[in-house]
Amino acid sequence: MTTPTLRRTPLHGEHLSLRGRMTPFAGWDMPIQYSGIVEEHRAVRTGAGLFDVSHMLRADVRGPAAAAVLRRALTYNVGALPIGGAHYALLCEPDGGIRDDAFVYRLAAEEYLFIGNASNADADLERLRTLARPGAELRPHADSAMFALQGPRALEIGRRLGSPEIAALPLRGCARGTVAGYAAFLARTGYTGEDGYEIVVAAEHAVPVWRALLSAGASPIGLGARDTLRLEAALPLYGNDIDRTTNPYEAGLGWVVDFDDGDAADFIGRDALLALKNAPFARTLVCLRAEERGVMRHGHPVLHNGQAVGIVTSGTFSPTLEVSIGMAYVPPAQSEPGARLEVDVRGKRLPVRVVPRPFYRRERTG
Amino acid sequence: MSVPDTLRYTNEHEWVRLDADDTGVIGITAHAQDQLGDIVFVELPAPGDRVTQFEKFGEVESVKAVSDLFSPVSGEVVEVNAALTDQPELVNGSPYEKGWLLRLRLSDTAELDKLMSAPDYDRFVQEELGD
Numbered sequence: 001m002t003t004p005t006l007r008r009t010p011l012h013g014e015h016l017s018l019r020g021r022m023t024p025f026a027g028w029d030m031p032i033q034y035s036g037i038v039e040e041h042r043a044v045r046t047g048a049g050l051f052d053v054s055h056m057l058r059a060d061v062r063g064p065a066a067a068a069v070l071r072r073a074l075t076y077n078v079g080a081l082p083i084g085g086a087h088y089a090l091l092c093e094p095d096g097g098i099r100d101d102a103f104v105y106r107l108a109a110e111e112y113l114f115i116g117n118a119s120n121a122d123a124d125l126e127r128l129r130t131l132a133r134p135g136a137e138l139r140p141h142a143d144s145a146m147f148a149l150q151g152p153r154a155l156e157i158g159r160r161l162g163s164p165e166i167a168a169l170p171l172r173g174c175a176r177g178t179v180a181g182y183a184a185f186l187a188r189t190g191y192t193g194e195d196g197y198e199i200v201v202a203a204e205h206a207v208p209v210w211r212a213l214l215s216a217g218a219s220p221i222g223l224g225a226r227d228t229l230r231l232e233a234a235l236p237l238y239g240n241d242i243d244r245t246t247n248p249y250e251a252g253l254g255w256v257v258d259f260d261d262g263d264a265a266d267f268i269g270r271d272a273l274l275a276l277k278n279a280p281f282a283r284t285l286v287c288l289r290a291e292e293r294g295v296m297r298h299g300h301p302v303l304h305n306g307q308a309v310g311i312v313t314s315g316t317f318s319p320t321l322e323v324s325i326g327m328a329y330v331p332p333a334q335s336e337p338g339a340r341l342e343v344d345v346r347g348k349r350l351p352v353r354v355v356p357r358p359f360y361r362r363e364r365t366g
Numbered sequence: 367m368s369v370p371d372t373l374r375y376t377n378e379h380e381w382v383r384l385d386a387d388d389t390g391v392i393g394i395t396a397h398a399q400d401q402l403g404d405i406v407f408v409e410l411p412a413p414g415d416r417v418t419q420f421e422k423f424g425e426v427e428s429v430k431a432v433s434d435l436f437s438p439v440s441g442e443v444v445e446v447n448a449a450l451t452d453q454p455e456l457v458n459g460s461p462y463e464k465g466w467l468l469r470l471r472l473s474d475t476a477e478l479d480k481l482m483s484a485p486d487y488d489r490f491v492q493e494e495l496g497d
Contacts, residue, residue: 032430033403036403036404037403037404037429037430038404038429039404224403224429224430228429293407294407294427295406295407295427295432297432316429317406317407317427317428317429319404319429346432
């Protein structure tokens with residue numbers, strides 16, 4: 001039996017010493033949990049959680065043509081991004097299918113950071129390399145680590161350990177500064193529905209920064225709770241809720257597709273997406289909440305009057321709502337909040353109701 | 367992970383304890399609950415239902431996944447742990463005591479001979495973890 005060698009983040013040894021339970025994820029050996037998914041989930045909702053997300057793709061795109069290359073790759077107009085800003089974006093196929101979802105950060109006029117999914121790192125880099133031209137330097141990180149510090153206490157911890165730049169970050173802002181004395185890229189973004197930061201440091205500084213953030217009161221959080229947290233916030237997961245067979249409009253991501261820059265909006269998939277934008281939807285991604293005991297999971301059929309009308313793309317037990325929640329593509333006629341459907345959970349019918357997106361929204365404290 | 371000496375075990379990680387009145391209590395092992403993680407629902411038969419050795423009798427659902435339950439012995443259900451309806455996490459916190467699943471009237475105590483002793487089960491788990 002041959003097992004492909006799994007990649008390890010600079011924090012792999014830390015995960016083992018914290019007794020993290022390791023699992024293969026997109027080619028990486030990653031912690032799925034430490035103390036337990038529910039306890040970790042609650043730590044992020046009530047305190048502060050620290051995630052190793054070094055498996056994600058990070059690539060610097062720099063130079064006078066950087067914005068043009070990214071604009072061609074992304075549905076979002078990166079040229080409109082202010083310096084020190086960040087935005088969610090999609091890479092699409094010529095037919096409008098979603099190749100990946102990403103975050104783009106603008107650190108300077110000609111300096112961007114692209115962050116994509118680990119599972120799509122090769123597809124993203126292939127796309128960006130195909131579009132490369134003189135004046136745009138593409139540099140994937142081979143020697144950095146990335147953390148997410150999330151939760152109601154994340155700002156306080158970040159401000160205590162970070163340089164003044166971190167305290168000055170607005171929502172979806174980014175800047176260079178330091179954390180625990182080490183040079184860091186700082187951003188006020190995340191994937192949990194909480195406020196907090198994403199932080200990139202040199203691989204050689206990953207361990208001391210990780211330890212400093214834990215000492216300051218953050219709990220280590222694995223991929224298991226990352227999934228329950230993002231699903232409560234109704235944030236799509238590539239490979240589950242969106243993929244090459246789904247388009248941004250049916251996924252509720254039309255707000256990331258930007259045609260406003262006119263002729264400059266010549267991104268891959270533009271023509272197909274313009275047509276899709278003006279066409280009626282065949283299906284739409286909705287949030288489902290179970291009305292009884294039972295847990296809907298990825299792949300379970302969704303029924304209306306006994307007829308299969310869709311598929312659950314993500315499903316789990318919500319530690320916050322203490323009931324099963326999920327997302328599914330259903331026909332427009334069944335997509336309004338309040339609509340009653342059933343999910344076929346291994347032959348048993350679980351009554352569910354379409355609810356407004358998201359399931360969980362944090363209280364904003366300013 | 368604890369493996370009490372007084373119980374017999376299946377290779378599907380259930381245990382059974384034979385009591386003096388010839389009824390038996392069954393549950394899942396500490397190792398099983400640890401692998402499942404946070405348990406959120408337990409689906410069990412009702413008193414009067416019959417279960418068969420090594421056949422499925424219910425399901426246990428954790429945040430991560432669902433898992434079938436296989437009975438260590440055959441018999442008739444005489445009692446169900448009602449506390450699990452509201453507190454399924456008892457199976458995580460106390461798999462051999464408060465987190466028991468069913469009390470059965472055993473059909474054939476000779477079936478116990480087909481189960482593993484505590485040392486055998488402990489070895490079995492170690493081998494499984496070593497894979």
